[in-house]
Amino acid sequence: MVDNPIETNSPGSGTRIDPGIVRCLPDQTRPTSRLLEHKLTSDELLHLYQRMVEIRRFDELAMSLQRQGQLGVWASCLGQEAAQIGSAYALADQDWVFPSYRETAVGLMRGITPGDLLHQYRGTWLGGYDPYKHRFAMNSIPIATHALHATGLAMAAKRAGDxxxxxxxxxxxxTSEGDAHEAMNFAAVFAAPVVFFVQNNHWAISVPLSAQTASPTLADRAPALGFRGMMVDGNDVAAVHRVMSDALEHARGGHGPVLVEAITYRIESHTTADDHTRYRTAAEVEEWRERDPIARLEHHLDSLGMLTDDIRRSTREAADAKASAARIEILQLSAGDPTELFQHVYHGERPLLQEQREMLRAELRAWEEM
Ligand SMILES: Cc1ncc(C[n+]2csc(CCOP(=O)(O)OP(=O)(O)O)c2C)c(N)n1
Ligand SMILES: [Mg+2]
Structure with missing residues (x-):
């Protein structure tokens, strides 16, 4: 299943134990384990640290804007920054990304501005960015449907010699959806250049991983379908970058798809419309907070003597300044008229939709009068 089987998880950690998880940076919360070399220079590590801090700050901003009624909903990526940033940093400009709703960090790494990324959450009725320019598709709220789009694009690219x-x-x-299975099976049969980057954050809203699959790992899915599966510590930015670079090289070289299972954790609720305290323990969340991906990298940079107080401060200040600019950009987005929602469903008006539009208008009027 994995190229470099390394037993690094400590038993009794309270989480699923899997062999063969690639790690590169020391983890303060586990006994010292075998670490692999990573592919990043010290300057690159520092750069990724700065981006992680910046994107976490942006995530905090989006959470508070939602609480202030300025965004419809928000799906936080808190705790998943290393998985997203390490993988996005390994991509080439010409590669295509098919994201779900939680890939904020990947979108920002692809050069999309915060305001453009948030149109959908602000309720404007046009996507804010050009998917072709950033090679970042519109995010998919339906679970796993975009895995098929990724496979389809890869099959076409292979035919065209791109x-x-x-x-x-x-x-x-x-991974439990039929669409994911079909996407993986087709990708394998046609040796399409696709990477299925699975962020195993242990929860699907309130459904724990243990109720999701009887398979010991998600990466096991790949060899069953005849392709390569790899596991990586998703809170280790250098390991994620290494594994993702290898996966991309494999797919780019014509050797077929790869499934990367990045083991991480969703620290926040599923979205701002959810309350995770109703279905998981504070102790579990605390355990993962201690494995914070930014703290992990900070420790490492510290040990290299690269993280002075000045750098910490300037990183924080730069993140704050970017968040302030993003806030202005986001608040300028006009949320538009929600009753336009009914205009483009069919060519022409339909009685049922007209009725629904009137119901919405009445509700909006009632809200205004409150
Ligand atoms: C086809 C489909 N079924 C159900 C849903 C409702 N739903 C939204 S998010 C979600 C859980 C997804 O969990 P996971 O794939 O682990 O992603 P995460 O939210 O943890 O990033 C579900 C079931 C949906 N959006 N689409
Ligand atoms: Mg999940």
């Missing part, structure tokens, strides 16, 4: 890899970002829950 040098690109298509990456589907899916969750642990998404």
């Amino acid at each position: 040098n690109l890899v298509s990456v589907a970002y899916i969750g642990d829950g998404a």
Whole structure:
């Protein structure tokens, strides 16, 4: 299943134990384990640290804007920054990304501005960015449907002789969908250049991983379908970058798809419309907070003597400044008229939709009068 089987998880950690999880950076919360070399220079590590801090700050901003009624909903990526940033950093410009709703960090790494990324959450009725320019498709709210799009694009690229890899970002829950299975099976049969980057954050809303699959790992899905599966510590940015670079090289070289299972954790609720305290323990969340991916990298940079107080401060200040600018950009987006929702469903008006539009208008009027 994995190229470099390494037993690094400590028993009794309270989480699923899997062999063969690639790690590169020391983890303060586990006994010292065998670490692999990574492919990043010290400057690159520092750069990724700065981006992780910046994107976490942006996530906090989006959470508070939602609480202030400025965004309809928000799906936080808190705790998943290393998985998203390490994998996105390994991509080439020509590669295509098919994201779910939680891939904020990947979108920002693809050069989309915060305001453009948030149109959908602000309720405007046009997507804010050009998917072709950033090679970042519109995010998929339906679970796993975009895995099929990723495979389709990769099959077409192969036929056309284009040098690109298509990456589907899916969750642990998404692996249970028929669409994910079909996408993986087709990709394997046609040796399409796809990477299925699975962020195993242990939860699909309130469904734990243990209720999602009887398979010991999600990466096991790949060899069953005849392709390569790899596991990586998703809170280790350098390991994620290494594994993702290898996966991309494999797919780009014409050797078929790869499934990367990045083991991480969703620290926040599923979205702002959810309350995770109703279905998981504070102790579990705390355990993963201690494995924070930014703290992990900070420790490492510290040990290299690269993280002075000045750098910490300037990183925080730069993140704050970017968040302030993003806030202005987001608040300028006009949320538009919600009753336009009914205009483009069919060509022409339909009585049922007209009725529904009137119901919405009445509700909006009632809200205004409150
Ligand atoms: C086809 C489909 N079924 C159900 C849902 C409702 N739903 C939204 S998010 C979600 C859980 C997804 O979990 P996972 O794939 O682990 O991604 P995560 O939210 O953890 O990033 C579900 C079932 C949906 N959006 N689409
Ligand atoms: Mg999940």
